[in-house]
Amino acid sequence: MNGHVTPWLAAYHDGELKGRRLRQVEAHLAECAACRAELEELQKLTTLLYESPAAEGLLPAERFVAQVGLQLERRPTKPAWQRTLETGWRLAPAGLVGAWAFVQAVFIVAGVALIVLQVGGIDVLGLSTVSHSETWPTAILDWLGVGFSDTTLSVLKTLDVLAWGLTLYLTATLAIALLYWSWLASLWARHRHQKLQTQTS
Amino acid sequence: MAFPFLSGLKYTTPNPNCNSRPTLPNKITPDRVKGVERTANEVGRQPALPEETEHKLIAQAQGGDRRAFGELVRCHREGVINVVYRMCGDVNLAEDAAQEAFIRAWKHLPNYRPRSPFRNWVYRIATNAAIDVLRRERETVDVDALPLPNASTGPEAAVQEAERSARVKQAVLELPEASRTVLVLREYEGLSYKEIADTLGIPIGTVMSRLNYARNRLRESLAPCLEDL
Numbered sequence: 001m002n003g004h005v006t007p008w009l010a011a012y013h014d015g016e017l018k019g020r021r022l023r024q025v026e027a028h029l030a031e032c033a034a035c036r037a038e039l040e041e042l043q044k045l046t047t048l049l050y051e052s053p054a055a056e057g058l059l060p061a062e063r064f065v066a067q068v069g070l071q072l073e074r075r076p077t078k079p080a081w082q083r084t085l086e087t088g089w090r091l092a093p094a095g096l097v098g099a100w101a102f103v104q105a106v107f108i109v110a111g112v113a114l115i116v117l118q119v120g121g122i123d124v125l126g127l128s129t130v131s132h133s134e135t136w137p138t139a140i141l142d143w144l145g146v147g148f149s150d151t152t153l154s155v156l157k158t159l160d161v162l163a164w165g166l167t168l169y170l171t172a173t174l175a176i177a178l179l180y181w182s183w184l185a186s187l188w189a190r191h192r193h194q195k196l197q198t199q200t201s
Numbered sequence: 202m203a204f205p206f207l208s209g210l211k212y213t214t215p216n217p218n219c220n221s222r223p224t225l226p227n228k229i230t231p232d233r234v235k236g237v238e239r240t241a242n243e244v245g246r247q248p249a250l251p252e253e254t255e256h257k258l259i260a261q262a263q264g265g266d267r268r269a270f271g272e273l274v275r276c277h278r279e280g281v282i283n284v285v286y287r288m289c290g291d292v293n294l295a296e297d298a299a300q301e302a303f304i305r306a307w308k309h310l311p312n313y314r315p316r317s318p319f320r321n322w323v324y325r326i327a328t329n330a331a332i333d334v335l336r337r338e339r340e341t342v343d344v345d346a347l348p349l350p351n352a353s354t355g356p357e358a359a360v361q362e363a364e365r366s367a368r369v370k371q372a373v374l375e376l377p378e379a380s381r382t383v384l385v386l387r388e389y390e391g392l393s394y395k396e397i398a399d400t401l402g403i404p405i406g407t408v409m410s411r412l413n414y415a416r417n418r419l420r421e422s423l424a425p426c427l428e429d430l
Contacts, residue, residue, distance in 0.1 A: 010413055014387065016394050044430045045419055049388045051362075052369040055286040055295055064278055064296070065271050068303045072267060194312040195402075 004028070004035050013042045089183075096180045103172045107165070118158065249320075250276050259319055263310050270310070274303050277320060280390065281327045287385040288331035289338075290374045298334040302327035321400040324390070328382045328401070365426050372422040380415035383408055 005028045011017050012025045029036055059067070138156050250258070255276075261269035281302055286295035305326050306313075313322055373381060386392045386400065394412075398405045420427065 010416065011394075011409065014394065014412075041420060041427065042416065044427050045416060045423070046388060047430060048365075048369055048423060048426055049373070049419075052366045052373075055282055055292045057292055058282060059296060061275055061278055064300070065274050068274050068300050069267060069271055071300065071304050072270070072307045073304075194314075 004032060006035065006038060009035065009039050009042060013039060013046070089186075092183050093180065096176055096183070100173065100176045103169065103176065107169045111165070114161075255319060256315060259310070259313065259315065262307075263313070270307055273319070277323050278303075280320065281323060283389060284324055284327050284385055285331040285334075287373065287389045288328060288378075288381060289335050290370045294334055294338055295331070298331040299327065301334060302330040305330060317399050318396075321392075321396060324386065324392075325400050325402070328386075332378050332382075365429075368426060369423060372419055375422065376415050376418055380411045380418070383411040384415040384419075387412055 005012075005025045008017060008021060008025050012022070012029075017025060029039065058064070138153060138160075141156070250272075255273070258269040258272050262273060278299065282295055282299045285298040285302065286292065289295050289298060302323065306323050309326070313319070373384065376384065382401065383397055386397045387394075392400065394405050394408045397403075397408045401408075
């Protein structure tokens, strides 16, 4: 067989090969004396390392555990408020997703209901009682001195209400998104801090 | 798969997951964890705790329970000592390093998350502690000139064996720290490449290259011993 499997011998020796690569190495080993000799060297080295005796004359387990115990710093249990804060922080994403779902549901249901009722002739928005100066589109047109019909007035008043609704919706969604990103950033910072602490230990 | 060339060797292949790991009678205790056979050059190692029990103990220890932490120390003591002993080559240094490792583990335990096995997390701390203890000790004691164990007494065969063991220990100690750590975790603790990578926080490719480097160095420095096998 052409091409030795030298680069894969250590992985084969360590039981790390699987599937096609494993079969390929096995097939090659059955035919190639040079690779078999190389593998045998690895096996001999492992045997030699194993023959080196383990640590002897160790402290009895109980004494070792006791000695470690004596050197442990006192670590006070976290106070209740800190544990509550920790739990709250962990549950924050679920709360934010819930808030986002609530905002979506409220605006979709309210929007659909308002449009259906308003189109159906029920003036739930109270547009008929709103004066020109109370909505921004009509106030602007009044200021410019532009005249408009009752239909145009109705459309402009509806537009005013919808704009306020849309602004409110976008503000709420953006606030939730910002809170969620802040949470993700703090999670990342926390993991990084813990990783550094473990590495330096 | 059985190969004719293996029949001449004095060990057998024990594990289908491990193609050619040798089994030496009376020296290696197989320790099955999560279906992977591990081997350690230790006799009578404390059996691994069931995963659920260990998680419970960790949670209690994270809350400040010293007794629960003591149980964890008892369970992982031998593994940790074995790792640091292979890193340091001296029993007293190994015990110091192992104690320091557990003290550090206690300190950082609130940061431990059970995404990776507790054993791997402790081994990582232990290898760092071993390196620190060794560096500290090198400033005061020449650990490279440790006496050969039992080299001057006993029958000739025992003397030769002791000399060989000392040579092996010395050769391992002469390896660079990074390669030595990988070699110890693989050869003496039987960790897989993935486990070593997770334990040390390095890519699998780096594990393989460090292991290859260590083995090549050992094959050179231990060539006379390997010829005798």
